[in-house]
Amino acid sequence: MVTGRRTLVLGGTRSGKSRYAEDLLPADAPVRYVATARRREDDAEWSARIDAHRARRPDGWTTVEDPDLPRLVRAGGGPLLVDDMATWLTGLLDDSSAWESAQVPPAVGAEVADLVDAVAACPGRLVLVSAEVGLGVVPPTRAGRLFRDELGAANAALAAVCDEVLLLVAGLPLRLK
DSSP states (O other): OOOOSEEEEEEOTTSSHHHHHHHTSOTTSOOEEEEOOOOOTTOHHHHHHHHHHHHTSOTTOEEEOOSOHHHHHHHOOSOEEEEOHHHHHHHHHHHTTTTTSSSOOHHHHHHHHHHHHHHHTOOSOEEEEEEOOOSSOOOSSHHHHHHHHHHHHHHHHHHHHOSEEEEEETTEEEEOO
């Protein structure tokens, strides 16, 4: 049973983390679902994934597609589900041109730190979903390593301020905190 106010749900690709996180919140409550994935008109498969996520949300939930995640978390206002941190971070890295930079621009770290502070001070129920990238694979590209390192650091910082942290493996939750 999940009882904390702030919950981080981690998992690999197709681990069931999003559905598990959705099930942590009541289907009949006015949940705000922050969808961080950016739709790309040139990628039909990605759009289909976004549509599938949207279709399974309860009718009473509101979808928010605002990239200012720290502001949304600070605002409170009822249960909030953020799915997911990996696509939010990808957007930050895209917007800051981090993929082409020799070092990650300081603005990325500042935005992540702002989000961590917002989560720590969150006034209501919050469920965050993120990909777990720290299971030993070393990406062969600089961009892959940069993403893995930045998301791993963000996940660790978020886990430190969350009341509960769960890892989904093959659809099964493991309580880490």
